[in-house]
Amino acid sequence: MSASAEDGTFAAVYAVVRRIPPGRVATYGDVAAMACGSRSAARVVGWALRALPTRQDGDVPWWRVINAQGKVSTGQPGEPMSEQRARLEDEGVEFGVAGKVSLSRFGWDPE
DNA sequence: GCGTTGACTATTG
DNA sequence: TCAATAGCCAACG
Numbered sequence: 001m002s003a004s005a006e007d008g009t010f011a012a013v014y015a016v017v018r019r020i021p022p023g024r025v026a027t028y029g030d031v032a033a034m035a036c037g038s039r040s041a042a043r044v045v046g047w048a049l050r051a052l053p054t055r056q057d058g059d060v061p062w063w064r065v066i067n068a069q070g071k072v073s074t075g076q077p078g079e080p081m082s083e084q085r086a087r088l089e090d091e092g093v094e095f096g097v098a099g100k101v102s103l104s105r106f107g108w109d110p111e
Numbered sequence: 112g113c114g115t116t117g118a119c120t121a122t123t124g
Numbered sequence: 125t126c127a128a129t130a131g132c133c134a135a136c137g
Contacts, residue, residue, distance in 0.1 A: 009134065028119050032133085040132040042119035047135065050118050065118085073118040084118090098125070116136085123129085 013048040026108040063087040070100035
């Protein structure tokens, strides 16, 4: 697709995140493995999602992307809990007492 | 082209 | 469960 001027690591990350179905969560490592081909590139995924508001994409469900520990990494100062967690709960994702999600239950299973 | 930074991951205590 | 350390990759100035 050459219609979009977006092609590269960032676009790859956005494409993978958009493929995450509602009620499911994916880890940075998983997205990095599919977007960049390397699980170690998880930092790049965080960078791409962090630059999302700057990219004005708006259609990327960044809240469905969490860390390998099953917890959100979005540090939202001033808020009791990250909006990411609220969105996930609204999608049907349940959090443990430690505020962690069971990746074995809600983990995204790419076909 | 180099050095710094970052919404990470895995390991160890 | 939490804290600290090392490793990895890409974008930014």
